[in-house]
Amino acid sequence: MAAMDIHQRDDLAFPQSLPEFQQLFPDDAACAAYLGRARWPDGFVCPHCGLIAEPFRIVTRPGVLECRACRRQAGLLVGAVMERSHTPLSVWFWAAYLVASQTPGMSTVQFQRQLGLTRYETAFGILHKLRAGMVRPDQDRIGGRPKEHVEVDETWVGGRTRGEGRGIHHKTLVAAAVEVRHRKPGTAQDKRKDGRYAGRVRLAIAADRGADSLCGFVENAVMPGSLIVTDDWSGYASLRKRGYDHHAIAECGDPEMVEQFMPMIHLVFSNLKTWLNGIHHGVSAKHLQAYLNEFTFRFNRRFYPFNAFRSLLGIAGGVEAPTYADLYSGAWTHPTCSGCLH
Numbered sequence: 566m567a568a569m570d571i572h573q574r575d576d577l578a579f580p581q582s583l584p585e586f587q588q589l590f591p592d593d594a595a596c597a598a599y600l601g602r603a604r605w606p607d608g609f610v611c612p613h614c615g616l617i618a619e620p621f622r623i624v625t626r627p628g629v630l631e632c633r634a635c636r637r638q639a640g641l642l643v644g645a646v647m648e649r650s651h652t653p654l655s656v657w658f659w660a661a662y663l664v665a666s667q668t669p670g671m672s673t674v675q676f677q678r679q680l681g682l683t684r685y686e687t688a689f690g691i692l693h694k695l696r697a698g699m700v701r702p703d704q705d706r707i708g709g710r711p712k713e714h715v716e717v718d719e720t721w722v723g724g725r726t727r728g729e730g731r732g733i734h735h736k737t738l739v740a741a742a743v744e745v746r747h748r749k750p751g752t753a754q755d756k757r758k759d760g761r762y763a764g765r766v767r768l769a770i771a772a773d774r775g776a777d778s779l780c781g782f783v784e785n786a787v788m789p790g791s792l793i794v795t796d797d798w799s800g801y802a803s804l805r806k807r808g809y810d811h812h813a814i815a816e817c818g819d820p821e822m823v824e825q826f827m828p829m830i831h832l833v834f835s836n837l838k839t840w841l842n843g844i845h846h847g848v849s850a851k852h853l854q855a856y857l858n859e860f861t862f863r864f865n866r867r868f869y870p871f872n873a874f875r876s877l878l879g880i881a882g883g884v885e886a887p888t889y890a891d892l893y894s895g896a897w898t899h900p901t902c903s904g905c906l907h
């Protein structure tokens with residue numbers, strides 16, 4: 566799984582503790598140097614004259630590098646998630662560290678307190694910009710491995726509104742696919758799960774429970790030819806016609822059948838809902854896809870927090886990030902996995 570991360574570099578260390586973080590990133594200059602090494606692994610290359618040499622640095626502007634030969638400037642943060650941000654680099658690094666190393670992540674308010682930010686909007690903006698960097702533009706489809714299958718299902722998320730009673734008011738439909746992997750014989754930890762564990766996950770908001778939405782999600786999220794296990798809902802009936810090996814489980818309402826045939830997807834849904842309600846106290850439909858992205862990012866990197874940290878900083882380049890005004894006006898569309906549905 567480690568191979569899917571962009572940065573696998575020993576010269577880009579990951580702090581294992583708060584004291585180590587302090588040592589590695591004592592100030593904005595240290596953060597800038599780290600970003601420089603990430604961007605130019607073989608040394609700074611002047612984008613104007615092509616000279617490869619240690620640039621001049623300006624203490625008060627750590628994001629700006631000046632070429633020794635042509636004296637023109639290069640922006641360290643051009644295209645990065647923190648470009649044009651007034652927040653110091655060291656705060657961005659704390660943010661990436663906290664987001665990467667805290668298993669469940671944190672709410673905007675907790676985050677604001679931890680970093681001592683005076684404005685809620687700043688904390689909100691940083692977190693959403695980091696979330697924008699959590700989806701790789703070239704994200705590949707999951708599945709496609711021989712002898713492994715993918716569980717697919719959909720569920721209603723969020724939308725408890727006081728005084729409207731039970732039902733699905735304001736709830737949003739979320740489709741999910743998760744790889745089911747097998748531990749090597751003899752290494753099974755959990756006998757109940759028969760050595761199975763969850764691989765990568767994909768989550769997207771689905772328009773409805775029709776075949777176009779649900780099968781469309783599968784086509785965007787899962788490699789053709791994969792064996793897919795679903796319940797017997799008619800929305801999945803055309804999967805075989807669309808090039809998948811499809812196994813529909815009848816009577817999937819029975820908890821024992823669910824546990825036996827689709828254990829991973831229900832674990833994912835239950836973790837997702839606990840996380841949305843417990844950490845974020847529910848989220849609006851408008852921003853739900855961003856939280857699905859964060860959940861996916863955390864889930865797929867749950868064994869590798871250091872890769873998450875590097876990804877947050879490294880993926881940042883070339884990723885479009887929203888402004889606060891974009892987030893609130895609705896002008897910003899949260900990115901989804903390649904071509905997922907809205």
Ligand SMILES: [Zn+2]
Pocket residue numbers: 611612613614615616632633634635636637
């Ligand atoms: Zn130059």
